[in-house]
Amino acid sequence: MATKTTTKKTTTKKATPVKKSAKTPAKKGAAKELKDLFEDSLKDIYWAEKALVKALPKMHKNATDKKLKTAIENHLMETEIHVKRLEECFKSLKKRPQAKKCDAMQGLLDEGKSIMEETEAGSVRDAGIIAAAQKVEHYEIATYGTLAAYAKVLKENVCLKNFLATLGEEKKCDALLSKVADTRLNTKAV
Secondary structure (H helix, E strand, O other), X not given: OOOOOOOOOOOOOOOOOOOOOOOOOOOOOOOOOHHHHHHHHHHHHHHHHHHXXXXXHHHHHHOOOHHHHHHHHHHHHHHHHHHHHHHHHHHXXXXXXXXXXXXXXXXXXXXXXXXXXXXXXXHXXXXXXXXXXXXXXXHHHHHHHHHHHHHHHHOOHHHXXXXXXXXXXXXXXXXXXXHHHHHHHHHHHO
């Protein structure tokens, strides 16, 4: 018995060419050095953490799962410490603490509010709160990781120490939220 051999024809898809666009002009007072970008990012995360201090009690009030409520309470206390650490960073830079609106955090908090409005109280809303909270945590993890890298290069050791401490806490919070969701909450939401 003869076997039939077939060759599969592969087609390569051409990459979509990158469209040429105009370069974005820098605003007046734009960062010219890494230190400028570092300080601007510090103002941004300071606003974000302060906004989170206001948002977490709303999430807590809307959560029904006991473990989730406890996680939110604990993270609120940590977030208040994060604000103090950022104020220490400003002090070490000989700058007064200054917040600059963080559009990313504002968007994440708006999305979290929307999720709470679009879900009934109970396990489905709890699952949505966890999803929104984890998006916030991932943003903070990315921001603190970047700030720590900048602080290391700039030899801003007080800031580096504070950023690394906060980064560790943000990662633990993210892992805890995953555990709360995975253990039973997501299953209850089905």
